[in-house]
Amino acid sequence: MNKPILVSVLIITYNQQDFIAQAIESVLMQKVNFPYEIIIGEDLGTDNTRAICEEYAAKYDFIHVLPRSKNLGVAGNWCDCVQNAQGKYIFMLDGDDYWTDSNKMQMQVDFMEAHPECIICHTDMNVFSMNSGKLSHSRKHHPIPEGMIQQDVLAGREQMTSSTMCLRTELVKKYIPFDIFVNEDFPCEDWPAIVILAAYGEIRYLPIVTTVYRVGQPSVTHQIDYGKIRRYWQRSKHMTECIYKIFPELGDFKDGPYFDSCVNNSLLNAAYENNDYKSAYEYAKLNPNQRRWATRCAKNWLLFKLYRTFYLLRKRYE
Numbered sequence: 001m002n003k004p005i006l007v008s009v010l011i012i013t014y015n016q017q018d019f020i021a022q023a024i025e026s027v028l029m030q031k032v033n034f035p036y037e038i039i040i041g042e043d044l045g046t047d048n049t050r051a052i053c054e055e056y057a058a059k060y061d062f063i064h065v066l067p068r069s070k071n072l073g074v075a076g077n078w079c080d081c082v083q084n085a086q087g088k089y090i091f092m093l094d095g096d097d098y099w100t101d102s103n104k105m106q107m108q109v110d111f112m113e114a115h116p117e118c119i120i121c122h123t124d125m126n127v128f129s130m131n132s133g134k135l136s137h138s139r140k141h142h143p144i145p146e147g148m149i150q151q152d153v154l155a156g157r158e159q160m161t162s163s164t165m166c167l168r169t170e171l172v173k174k175y176i177p178f179d180i181f182v183n184e185d186f187p188c189e190d191w192p193a194i195v196i197l198a199a200y201g202e203i204r205y206l207p208i209v210t211t212v213y214r215v216g217q218p219s220v221t222h223q224i225d226y227g228k229i230r231r232y233w234q235r236s237k238h239m240t241e242c243i244y245k246i247f248p249e250l251g252d253f254k255d256g257p258y259f260d261s262c263v264n265n266s267l268l269n270a271a272y273e274n275n276d277y278k279s280a281y282e283y284a285k286l287n288p289n290q291r292r293w294a295t296r297c298a299k300n301w302l303l304f305k306l307y308r309t310f311y312l313l314r315k316r317y318e
Contacts, residue, residue: 007036007105008085008169012078012189013095015045017052019214024056024063026099032106038063041081042095044071049095075181078189082172090167092190096214097163100126104210108166111206119201120194122165123210130216138213146205150198153191154243154250160203162190163211167197175200177246184242187235195243224270226279233263261287268294272308277301 009027013020027038040057042050042065050065057063064084072080082090089109093099101107104123111121127138138161145152152158176193186192194203237259244253264287271280272294284298297307 003035005037005087006034007032007089007091007109008087009036009038009091009093009105010078010081010085011038011040011053011093011095012043012074012081013040013045013049013053014043014077015047015049016095017045017048019096019098020049020052021056022098023093023095024053027093027105028060029102030099030105031102032109034106034109036062036105037086039081039084040065041072041077042066042068043073043077044068072182073185075186075189078193079176079178079181082169082176083178085169088169090169090172092162092165092167094163097161098212099163099210100212101208101210105166107208108206111204112166112168115202115204117202118204119171119197120160120165120167121204121206122160123206123208125161125164125211125213126209128212128214130214132216135212137209145203147202148198149203150195150247153195153198153203158203160190160194161211161213163213165190168201171197171200180242180246184238185235186239186242187232188239192239192243196246199247224273226267226270229266229270230263233259233266236262265292265294268298269311271298272304272311275308277304280304 011020011023011027013023016023024038024040030036038060040053040063042053044050053063053065057065066080066084089112091105091108108121108123112118115121125138126135128135145158149158153160172193175196177196181189181192197203237256240255240259241253244250264283268280268283268287271277271283277298280298281304284295287295294307294311297303
């Protein structure tokens, strides 16, 4: 008699043909004593990602590439994957990340089985910079909040990367308002899901490295298009307002100035990358952090050029 599927691995991907095979292979290398499935949410990108995923699905009957008639967006794609998950536990893996520990799934499942009060467990990771080619350790040396930590997550005192996490499927499906995620067009899925789930169970951190997280390539959160930057932060602000409405006990939403600052800083950084002095000058006038060197240098053409050189060099080696 076949054992029921215990784990659903959700791979969310869009235009990641150069990375998706490594992501899938890092799941296939897992050493486990239970059945699992891989659900791939390929969101109708314009490159060869879907073809690569379908090749794996044809080879392994436990890999499923979800059908798509239209692009669902980040949140919609994730919600569709979750709703198709059959396992008791959900693991998430972004299509440009990959796992490095072949015991990751077994270890985190064993931990969750032994700690029924835990709704999410997550691990440490390494960060690979596409700019410098460097692999570095991510975890800062400070106490890791654990337990019922919704306020810590909401305030940014604890940050988790989705590719390191294991979640309880039943509770995800019970508490995540999929209709709000989709209808309100959330720009991301992991942060709001963590904030919501953190209200209903404990979050635990396992201090081992299991994942490589890539940075430096264009993504939802890393843009140099001014219009896309504005839209992203507008949607992020709206998403946070929705979280406050879901949990009235959090009080009134008061983070408007924070999001305004994020928009201004992101626009100014993009102007440096685009070598756009005129825009940098205008964004610097809007930036409330006048003591920031990027802001001060944007008000003089020569200093703009000097700081841009420093900015690009720093990005290359960070």
